[in-house]
Amino acid sequence: MSEANNAHSILIVDDEENLLVLLDRILSKEGYAVRTAHDSHQALDLIANHQFRAAILDIKMFPIDGVTLLGMIKARVPAIRVVMITAYPTTDTRAESMQKGAAAYLTKPLDIVEFKRVLRELTH
Amino acid sequence: MKQIPNQILMAVLASIVGLLVTNAWLGYENIEQMRQGSLAASRNRSIIVALENTISLVTEAESGHRGYLITGEPEYLEPYRKALANIDGQIKFLEHATANNPVQRTRIPELKRRLETRIQQLQQRVEARASEGLDAGRQAILLNRGKVEMDDLRQHVAEMVRIESEIRDASVQRSARNYNVALSSSLIGDAVAMLMVAAFIYLLGRHLRERKRTEAVIHEQRELFRTTISSIGDAVLTTDTDGRVKSLNRIAQSLTGWPEEAALGQDLKTVFPIVNEQTNIPAENPAARVLRGGTIVGLANHTILVARDGRRRPIDDSAAPIRDASGNVLGAVMVFRDVSERRKTEAAVQAEAHTLATLNRVGRTVAAELDLERVVQVVTDAATELCGAAFGAFFYNAIGEKGESYLLYALSGAPREAFEKFGTPRNTAVFAPTFRGEGLVRVADITKDPRYGHNWPHKGMPEGHLPVRSYLAAPVVSRSGKVIGGLFFGHPDIDVFTERAERIIAGIAAQAAIAIDNAYVYQAAQKEIEQRARAEEALRRSEDKFRRQAEELERQLIASGRLVSVGEITASMAHEFNNPLGIILGFAEEVRSELPPGDHNHRALLIIEEETRRCQKIIQELLQFTRSTGPEPAWTNIRETVEKSLALVANHLYKQKIDLHMGFDVEFPQIYIDAKQLEQVLVNLYLNAIAAMPNGGNLWVNTKIDLPIDGAPTGVIEVKDTGSGIEPHDLPKIFEPFFTAKKRTGLGLGLSVCERIVKNHGGRIEAASQPGEGTQVTVHLPVERKAAMFDPG
Numbered sequence: 001m002s003e004a005n006n007a008h009s010i011l012i013v014d015d016e017e018n019l020l021v022l023l024d025r026i027l028s029k030e031g032y033a034v035r036t037a038h039d040s041h042q043a044l045d046l047i048a049n050h051q052f053r054a055a056i057l058d059i060k061m062f063p064i065d066g067v068t069l070l071g072m073i074k075a076r077v078p079a080i081r082v083v084m085i086t087a088y089p090t091t092d093t094r095a096e097s098m099q100k101g102a103a104a105y106l107t108k109p110l111d112i113v114e115f116k117r118v119l120r121e122l123t124h
Numbered sequence: 125m126k127q128i129p130n131q132i133l134m135a136v137l138a139s140i141v142g143l144l145v146t147n148a149w150l151g152y153e154n155i156e157q158m159r160q161g162s163l164a165a166s167r168n169r170s171i172i173v174a175l176e177n178t179i180s181l182v183t184e185a186e187s188g189h190r191g192y193l194i195t196g197e198p199e200y201l202e203p204y205r206k207a208l209a210n211i212d213g214q215i216k217f218l219e220h221a222t223a224n225n226p227v228q229r230t231r232i233p234e235l236k237r238r239l240e241t242r243i244q245q246l247q248q249r250v251e252a253r254a255s256e257g258l259d260a261g262r263q264a265i266l267l268n269r270g271k272v273e274m275d276d277l278r279q280h281v282a283e284m285v286r287i288e289s290e291i292r293d294a295s296v297q298r299s300a301r302n303y304n305v306a307l308s309s310s311l312i313g314d315a316v317a318m319l320m321v322a323a324f325i326y327l328l329g330r331h332l333r334e335r336k337r338t339e340a341v342i343h344e345q346r347e348l349f350r351t352t353i354s355s356i357g358d359a360v361l362t363t364d365t366d367g368r369v370k371s372l373n374r375i376a377q378s379l380t381g382w383p384e385e386a387a388l389g390q391d392l393k394t395v396f397p398i399v400n401e402q403t404n405i406p407a408e409n410p411a412a413r414v415l416r417g418g419t420i421v422g423l424a425n426h427t428i429l430v431a432r433d434g435r436r437r438p439i440d441d442s443a444a445p446i447r448d449a450s451g452n453v454l455g456a457v458m459v460f461r462d463v464s465e466r467r468k469t470e471a472a473v474q475a476e477a478h479t480l481a482t483l484n485r486v487g488r489t490v491a492a493e494l495d496l497e498r499v500v501q502v503v504t505d506a507a508t509e510l511c512g513a514a515f516g517a518f519f520y521n522a523i524g525e526k527g528e529s530y531l532l533y534a535l536s537g538a539p540r541e542a543f544e545k546f547g548t549p550r551n552t553a554v555f556a557p558t559f560r561g562e563g564l565v566r567v568a569d570i571t572k573d574p575r576y577g578h579n580w581p582h583k584g585m586p587e588g589h590l591p592v593r594s595y596l597a598a599p600v601v602s603r604s605g606k607v608i609g610g611l612f613f614g615h616p617d618i619d620v621f622t623e624r625a626e627r628i629i630a631g632i633a634a635q636a637a638i639a640i641d642n643a644y645v646y647q648a649a650q651k652e653i654e655q656r657a658r659a660e661e662a663l664r665r666s667e668d669k670f671r672r673q674a675e676e677l678e679r680q681l682i683a684s685g686r687l688v689s690v691g692e693i694t695a696s697m698a699h700e701f702n703n704p705l706g707i708i709l710g711f712a713e714e715v716r717s718e719l720p721p722g723d724h725n726h727r728a729l730l731i732i733e734e735e736t737r738r739c740q741k742i743i744q745e746l747l748q749f750t751r752s753t754g755p756e757p758a759w760t761n762i763r764e765t766v767e768k769s770l771a772l773v774a775n776h777l778y779k780q781k782i783d784l785h786m787g788f789d790v791e792f793p794q795i796y797i798d799a800k801q802l803e804q805v806l807v808n809l810y811l812n813a814i815a816a817m818p819n820g821g822n823l824w825v826n827t828k829i830d831l832p833i834d835g836a837p838t839g840v841i842e843v844k845d846t847g848s849g850i851e852p853h854d855l856p857k858i859f860e861p862f863f864t865a866k867k868r869t870g871l872g873l874g875l876s877v878c879e880r881i882v883k884n885h886g887g888r889i890e891a892a893s894q895p896g897e898g899t900q901v902t903v904h905l906p907v908e909r910k911a912a913m914f915d916p917g
Contacts, residue, residue, distance in 0.1 A: 016703060018662070022710045087703050109706025109740070112713065 008123055009033040009051060013043040013069065014058035014085070023056065030116060032123070040064035040072075047073055052080055053123050054103075059086035059093055067096050074101045081122040085110060133327055140320045147313030154306030161299035168292035171221050171228070175281045175288070178214045178235075181207040182242060182277065189246045193253045193262070201250065208243060215239070225291070231284050238277045245270040357461070362446065363411045364455045367392045379439070379462055381432030396458070401426035401438060410443035411456040418453055420444040429460070437462045479628060482506055486632060490639030494646040500534040503636040504611070508536035510632070511625035513613035515542075515590055520600065520609025520640065531609075542590055552579045554595075561599040561607035566626050568619035570595035594620035598633040602641050611636070649723075652715060656725060659711045663732060666704050667739065673697065698746040701739065709736040748877060757885070760799045762827055762839060763788050769806035770825065773814065781820035789828040795839050795905055797885055802905075805878045805889075809843040809901050812874065816847025816899060830904065838887070838904040849895040858891060 010032045012023050020036040027034045035050065037043035040061060046052075055073055059066035070082055084097045087108040094105050104118050188204030191197070215236060222228040249270075252260040353360050359376035363369055369387045372395070377383055380395050387395045398407045413421045422442045429439045441460025445453045486506040493499045500518045508516030515537030535542075553575035557565055567573045570592055577584040585592060592614035600608045611633055613621070716729035770784065777784055806825075813823055824844040831837045850858060857863045861876040875889075882889045886906045893899040 016707065018707045019703070019710075022707055022714065026710070026714055087699060109702055109709065112710055 009035070009053050010119070010123070011035050011037065011043060011046055011050075011052045011055040013037045013040065013055065013061070013066070015039060015061050016058070019058075026112060026116070027119070030119075032119070040066075040069040043069060044072065044076075047076055052077070054081040054083065054119065056083045056085060056119075057102075059084055059097075060088060067093055067100065070097060070100045070102055083118060083122065130331075133324070133331060136320065136324045136327060140317055140324060143313060143317050143320065147310060147317065150309045150313065151306060154302050154309070157302045158299055158306070161295050161302060164295045165292055165299070167221055168288050168295065171218060171288045172285050172292075174214045174217050174221070175285050178211060178218075178239070179278060179281050181211045181214065182239065182274070185211075185243070185246060186274070189250050193249060194258075196253060196258060204246070204250070208246075211239065211243070227287055228284060231280070231287075235277075235280055235284065238273065238280055242270065242273045242277055245273060358459045359441075359461060360457065360459050361392075361396060362455055362457045363392050363415075365415055365453060367409065367411050367415065367456070369395050370455060376460075379429060379431065379437060379460070381435070397430045398427050398439070399430060401428050404428075410441070410458060414443045414445050414456040415453060418445050437464055438467055439463060440466075479510055482510055483628065483631060483635075487635050490635055491642070493639065494643050496640065496643040496647075497532075497534070499636070499639040499643055500532075501536075503632060503639070504534040504536040507611055507629055507632045508613060510628045511596060511613055512615070512620055512622075513537065513594075513596065514615045516611065516613040518600075518609060518611050518636070521607075538590055555597070555610070555612075558597040558599045558610035558612070559607060561601045561605075563599070564626055564630060565595065565597045566621050566623075567595040568621075569593045570614075590614060591616040593618045596621040596625065596629060598629045600633045600637045600640065602637050608637055608640050649719075652718070653725065655711075656715055656729065659708060659715070660728075660732060662704070663708045663736065666701070666708070667735075670701055670739070694746055698743040701743050705736050705739050705743070709733055709740075712736065745874070745877075756800075757796050757798045759794045760797045760802070761794055762792055762797075762802075762841070765799050765802050766806060766825060766827060766841065769803045769810070772803075772807055773810045776811070776814050777823065780814055780817060782814060782817055783820075783822045785822060785824045787824070787826040787828075789826075791829055792827050792839060793829075793907055795907060797905065798881075801881045801884075805881050805903065806841070806843070808874045808878050809903075812901075813843060813845035813847060813899070816845055816849070821846035821898075829907070837907050839907050841903040841905070842900060843903075844898065844900040846898040849897055849899055850891070850893040851895055855891065855893055859889070 008031060010027055012020055012027070012034060013036075014020050014023075015038055017038055020038060024034045024036050035046050035052070037046055041064070043055075043057075047055075057066040057069055057073075061069070064072075066084060066086070070084065073080060073082065078101075081103040082101065083104040083106060084093075084102045085106045085108055086093065089105070089107045097105050103122050106115060106118065185204045185207035188200055188202070188207060191200035192204065215232075218228075218235070219232055222232060249260075353371070354373045356373060357375065359373065359379045361369060361372040361376045361380075369390050369392060372380065372382070372384055372387055377387070380387070382390070382395045392411045393409055396409075398410075399405060400407050407427055410421050420442060421444070427439055427441075428436045430436055439460045440463045441458060443456055443458040446455045446457050448454055483506075486502060489502045490499050493502065500520055504516050504518040507513075507518075515535070517536070518534045519531055520533070521531060554565075554570065554573070557563065570576050571584065573595075594613075594615040594617060596613040598611045600610060602608050611629060613629070615621070712729045712732040716726055716733070719726045719729070766786075766788075770786070776782075810823070810825075817823075822845070824842065826840075826842045826844075828840050828842075829837060830840045854863075859875050859879040863875075879889050882903055882905070888904050889901065890904075891899060891901045
């Protein structure tokens, strides 16, 4: 897919391979150019080589967790809009994510409709 | 106007004649009477004259005899004798004339006597004068003897005259009367007769006018009939009872080829020879059948009329007898028509029906067929047949494994080898419009077309190509507007393809496009199905795993009784399930959203979603059970809480036809309690009760204050049902975790959660049940609890 339209390029990072496939599918159908990474290293590689309008980060990842990755990505590409997703919402991670510049903080299992709406607003 | 019957006319005429005869007779009668009257009157007059004559004769005789007496001269005796001689004649006449009159007749002898007496006196005097001389005569005169007799005689005659006069007068009167009668009767009779003659003339005139009018109508109708028959669209022919032609109208003349003057009197078999269409055997003369049977006959179908000039025409007709008013058969009438045109139309309709049937078959096949190769072959064969082509080809784009498209083709009417060496048709001026989807191309002779023969190296058809002169091509365009391919038809003859063929091909091309679209969709669907199968497998494995772990956990929990300490493990494990379940649900929803609702996999995906949600619910339940957050109590109106909790299940109660009975103790105080948790407890209890009454029943919810003698007062909430009840051996286990009667819908933690909540509030929960009769669960809550007493546990 073309990257010319980088306003709609999205990076998804999650160690859950199947969730990546699902989100890739859903968002591609929505017209986004999607790239996926199953860990933070891969995500950083992609960030270095491609332009993204938005990133979706899982929090509970190993060895670098999503909140840390958020900080690293924001340091490299400040304009990127980041959506945090987690199955273990806590007040702490929420606060830290917001402080590090996340645009949204969503809970798994994802409400697909809500998820799509949030992304649409962020990449508008 | 109504026709006057002849009888009336005749009756009127007879009356007139009768009246005239009567009148004539009456007239005759009257005239006869008048004649009689007049005869009688003249007789009367004669009698009177005779009587008067008699008197004057006697007087004459007297004066004669007196002259003699005086003079003695005998010449004086001459009148005397003459008179006496005439008297006899008068008397004889009177005797005769009065023969019919008895009154006068009786007087005649007296008259005669008196006359004789007087005449005798005169005789005696004359004799006395002759013998005795003058003195005797003078003496007689002087003495005036015989005067008495004379007077008597005169009186008698006068009497007779008077009677006769009376008779005459009467007769005259009668005559006058008769005259009047005759006159009036004749006048009246004539007047009546004239009136009747006038009436007769009037009626006769009317009768004649009507007859004239009727004749005019008959004439007009006859003309109308004649014109109708001659101008009718069908041929009409009539025969007499011998089957000889009596008339035939213009159409009949034209169809048989016989002019009327030649046909008249001819035998029907000569003028109207018919044969069976299939066998050519002469068919039976219909008129003969009609005349024999006296019934209407429809000619057998498939009859051919052979005209005089030998032309053969299929006809359709019927024959019927002609009858007079009393039903006697006068002949036969045949109506027939040329059905050549209709036959042609029928043949055309049949051809059209065949076309439609083929189109329909194609439509059904391509709609049902998902195999692309089969679809294009059926389409190519049918199209080639229907448009009348010698051979046809369908070139179309197929999509390969990697989504690349390539050109394939199907052939009809020619072996594959006939095309194999040419490769695919190139985008030449002839083919381009079709591959660009620009519409149909129909050419009577392609070799004469300006687009033909411009492309190197062949400059037209390559060597060995099937001979094509007539050319027809149609693009096959998918719903999305993409050109899928093209249908091409050829024929070695010129101008074979009609406009109709063009329309049919257009229709088939449209159907082919749909079928190919469907086949593509089917290919895509096949891929989807594979993905779906993977998702289902993942779900199944995850469910298995979960069930095994839950079973293990249950065993461990029950065995160890360390429920709470295991809570943390359960919570984290339940949490771990949420993610894969979310992915499964996401995929299922995603795939389903791409299928039409009618797709049979749509339902399968719905089931996956439903079952996944059930798993999520179970996990929610598990999480709720292990949740460590303590109650958040507040002063709570129990009645409000109960009503609110009932509202949550109202729909269930309604659907399962369960009657609700509520009893509130007005004295029930507010209780310091977590309303949300109490609500959770009550809803759990209601749902259990509802599940126990699948076929309806009664649900009681009562609140009351329990004031035991030996303890603190408690608020009691009773939930009682008329459901299936609990077996006695199960009753002690119902508050244990993972005990469940609802095998498919729950984990068996509901009552366990209830018990924990109630215990957290310092209360207790107990159950009583009778299998088949129902269950009652009672919740006791301490009334005098304070926030400080809460166990944060």
